[in-house]
Amino acid sequence: MKARVTVTLKSGVLDPQGKAIEGALASLGLEGFASVRQGKVFDIDLDINDQGTAEAALKAACEKLLANTVVENYRVELVG
């Protein structure tokens, strides 16, 4: 089973890297980018076949390591 975990900054948390990317887009002359927030994507291969077990394992991974829930949210998708 494969999974994709997306970790994003909570709203209200300042994202200096996103701001820098916004600035770079503007300096390339690309228009219409009101704001950019940078996050992380983890593509994971699981040795688990049961969906419930996989979801529980991914949730534990997010809470314990992949995300710092003080400032980040996470989303788990099983992708077959």
Add this chain to the structure above:
Amino acid sequence: MKSAVIVFPGSNRERDVGTALSSVTGREPAYVWHAETALPDGTDLVVLPGGFSYGDYLRCGAIAARAPVMDAVRAHAARGGLVLGICNGFQIACEAGLLPGVLMRNVNRRFVCKRQHLKVGRTDTPFTSRYRAGQVIDVCIAHGEGNYVADAATMQRLQDKDLIAFRYCDADGEVSDAANPNGSINAIAGIYSEKLNVLGLMPHPENFVDALVGGTDGRGLFESLAKAA
């Protein structure tokens, strides 16, 4: 005082803090590799040194905070043992749950490496008894991710319980946006745990323990520790 400096892959300030500890306490610390599962018997103080543990992969301090030795460090802290986290060590302490909050990228997106004045908070702690409350000290900072962030409830608790150890200020002790090098909430440079036995701070007191290298204002912290343990 028996101290143990934890060494992670990518730590690079362990010798500096070791030198500061031996010059002030007269006793060389033990250097403990991160893969160990126990601290040396009778350890009074654990130091999480500065550096770039695991290349700051994932988030700074995140991987180091899950290293095998950290269970022993958490147990040491739970027993009331002293823990000092400097720079990357502060980031590790936050990620390990020894201190609340998290250190984010500096607001100005720059790595700051300079001398910086700090205002000392309370002095009834094992880390600051040799300073005066409100004393302005001159130390060094060198970090890209020192912007302290915590939720509103945590900030309130830090203030109500007087757990803010050091704040960034100017040479006159004035706390202002201009004197804040990284955008930390409330100009926080360092905080204590509730039991006052864990201190995390971004500045490097170990840089300034010998007049030969430009200052001695960091010495008070190590003298306080020597007195405490």
